[in-house]
Amino acid sequence: xxxxxxxxxxxxxxxxxxxxxxRELKDNETVFTGVGAPMLASVLAQRLxxxxxxMMVEGGIVGPQWRPGWLPISTNEMRAAYHAQMLPGxxxxxxxxxxxxxxxxxxxxxxxxxxxxxxxxxxGDYDRPKVRLPGSGGANDIISLCRAVIILTAHExxxxxxxxxxxxxxxxxxxxxxxxxxxxxxxxxxxxxTTLGLLDFEPESRRMRLEAVHPGVTVEQVRDMTPxxxxxxxxxxxxxxxxxxxxxLLRSLDPERQFIG
Amino acid sequence: MTIAPAEYDFRAARRRLEAKPKSAGEKxxxxxxxxxxxxxxxxxxxxxxxxxxxPLGLFRTILRRxxxxxxxxxxxxxxxxxxxxxxxxxxxxxxxxxxxxxPWGLSRIMREYVESGRVPMEEWSHLGLGLRFRAAAMGLPFxxxxxxxxxxxxxxGGSKTLTCPYTGETLHAVPALFPDVALLHVHxxxxxxxxxxxxxxxxxxxxxxxxxxxxVTAEEIVSEEEIRRHPDRTVIPGFVVDALAHxxxxxYPHECYGLxxxxxxxxxxxxxxxxxxxxxxxxxYLERYVYGAAxxxxxxxxxxxxxxxxxxxxxxxxxx
Numbered sequence: 001x002x003x004x005x006x007x008x009x010x011x012x013x014x015x016x017x018x019x020x021x022x023r024e025l026k027d028n029e030t031v032f033t034g035v036g037a038p039m040l041a042s043v044l045a046q047r048l049x050x051x052x053x054x055m056m057v058e059g060g061i062v063g064p065q066w067r068p069g070w071l072p073i074s075t076n077e078m079r080a081a082y083h084a085q086m087l088p089g090x091x092x093x094x095x096x097x098x099x100x101x102x103x104x105x106x107x108x109x110x111x112x113x114x115x116x117x118x119x120x121x122x123x124g125d126y127d128r129p130k131v132r133l134p135g136s137g138g139a140n141d142i143i144s145l146c147r148a149v150i151i152l153t154a155h156e157x158x159x160x161x162x163x164x165x166x167x168x169x170x171x172x173x174x175x176x177x178x179x180x181x182x183x184x185x186x187x188x189x190x191x192x193x194t195t196l197g198l199l200d201f202e203p204e205s206r207r208m209r210l211e212a213v214h215p216g217v218t219v220e221q222v223r224d225m226t227p228x229x230x231x232x233x234x235x236x237x238x239x240x241x242x243x244x245x246x247x248x249l250l251r252s253l254d255p256e257r258q259f260i261g
Numbered sequence: 262m263t264i265a266p267a268e269y270d271f272r273a274a275r276r277r278l279e280a281k282p283k284s285a286g287e288k289x290x291x292x293x294x295x296x297x298x299x300x301x302x303x304x305x306x307x308x309x310x311x312x313x314x315x316p317l318g319l320f321r322t323i324l325r326r327x328x329x330x331x332x333x334x335x336x337x338x339x340x341x342x343x344x345x346x347x348x349x350x351x352x353x354x355x356x357x358x359x360x361x362x363x364p365w366g367l368s369r370i371m372r373e374y375v376e377s378g379r380v381p382m383e384e385w386s387h388l389g390l391g392l393r394f395r396a397a398a399m400g401l402p403f404x405x406x407x408x409x410x411x412x413x414x415x416x417x418g419g420s421k422t423l424t425c426p427y428t429g430e431t432l433h434a435v436p437a438l439f440p441d442v443a444l445l446h447v448h449x450x451x452x453x454x455x456x457x458x459x460x461x462x463x464x465x466x467x468x469x470x471x472x473x474x475x476x477v478t479a480e481e482i483v484s485e486e487e488i489r490r491h492p493d494r495t496v497i498p499g500f501v502v503d504a505l506a507h508x509x510x511x512x513y514p515h516e517c518y519g520l521x522x523x524x525x526x527x528x529x530x531x532x533x534x535x536x537x538x539x540x541x542x543x544x545x546y547l548e549r550y551v552y553g554a555a556x557x558x559x560x561x562x563x564x565x566x567x568x569x570x571x572x573x574x575x576x577x578x579x580x581x
Binding site for chain 1: 378467
């Protein structure tokens with residue numbers, strides 16, 4: 001990674017994803033968040049501009065206030081439940097998502113294709129895979145049931161592929177209105193935040209489109225790391241680099257750099 | 262790989278339950294006697310989730326009996342699934358996710374056993390599998406849901422869709438799963454098996470109501486009066502439970518809400534053993550912590566008191 005990732009010196013990939021992800025969340029929204037960068041982004045947003053943000057965690061945890069230096073490793077542990085408002089159980093937590101209570105679903109890196117479909121199950125044949133990956137966990141449910149889904153991921157060639165071998169978590173499936181036709185009547189993937197820029201989905205084809213690059217990144221660089229025909233908005237915007245305030249607060253939440261790297 | 266009709270046969274599951282004694286009597290047995298209720302070939306569902314409130318004391322005791330041909334079901338399968346693979350105890354894993362967590366990387370044991378075809382892994386989404394237990398807990402053959410639609414997970418178990426009879430929309434009819442045995446670890450129970458859980462309830466109650474035989478370990482056995490003082494905290498009534506054993510630290514080194522924290526350092530040592538020696542690393546671990554510890558007390562003696570005191574201190578602080 002470059003020393004000036006996102007246009008700021010000494011920023012790690014996870015710091016950049018957390019800062020850019022936090023900016024996507026608005027005050028008083030409800031967010032169903034996964035671990036890793038989404039968790040960092042959620043807790044950062046809560047401490048910056050969104051004190052009224054309510055987090056839901058798949059371990060069955062509503063409204064936690066995570067403690068600096070004690071951020072959770074998983075969504076199913078006491079650190080994740082710290083100062084929670086409610087502990088409803090896992091199935092019921094997801095049923096709240098099915099009912100439509102979550103404005104944003106926030107999930108982390110995986111293999112992703114041009115329609116925003118994610119594969120965390122298997123590379124190659126599913127029954128005799130070349131690489132068996134850990135599986136959906138709650139990602140399939142978050143992407144299926146939340147109103148707007150934001151994916152945070154490192155922008156690497158091995159992650160961005162034309163078509164995933166296996167759709168673990170459906171983005172826009174085969175593009176167009178195929179997601180709706182599959183029965184997923186609500187929500188969908190709206191935004192992919194990467195280490196190179198911000199992407200959305202062109203409204204008709206539902207193919208991935210480059211919307212903005214981070215400072216110091218060119219459109220060509222993004223194309224080089226995206227091995228499919230990437231749509232590009234005209235003009236392409238440039239994001240604001242992470243500020244000292246954002247980075248300082250983020251680093252104070254994870255003083256041992258366990259998550260920010 | 263498709264689901265078997267027996268998994269969602271709600272009539273057979275109902276008959277099995279009706280034929281079983283559901284006495285209000287004594288459920289308290291030894292840990293060994295509880296473990297002996299698991300037969301070869303059984304479909305076994307775990308309570309807790311990942312490294313939270315896993316019935317590890319009970320499962321270690323089951324593994325010491327060298328079971329064969331089990332199907333293990335757990336939404337987030339932690340390393341107990343790897344133990345069963347290396348021990349030759351499991352024919353199939355049903356899960357939404359398997360591993361320990363981000364810092365420990367992809368499970369090398371899962372990769373070795375699943376990629377070679379030795380142990381198939383049937384994957385559901387987290388809610389999908391949760392609803393399989395919920396449907397069974399409700400005594401129904403399926404539940405309608407929106408989740409998993411549009412994904413290739415629909416094809417893994419052979420999920421079917423239905424057309425909503427009211428709105429005409431397409432819904433996923435997620436099939437019930439009635440396990441043969443549930444393994445649960447709870448905070449406290451009385452000797453009649455009335456169980457109370459502190460903190461997050463996970464899926465334990467649904468799993469208990471869904472299963473033909475329910476085996477529970479408890480951190481503490483309390484009086485009947487103590488249960489009756491706080492009946493709102495009882496999540497599983499005694500008539501659901503078949504056998505109960507008193508196992509303090511029964512989830513350790515996994516966590517038990519408010520009582521003790523997990524031991525990420527211990528997980529790190531376990532994974533380092535696998536990185537060094539592959540499946541042999543798990544065999545060494547089993548020799549020391551499972552087969553080598555004849556009783557639960559012997560097992561706990563493998564951890565220093567200072568280490569457990571610190572885990573208890575963190576557990577109290579995190580739940581305060």
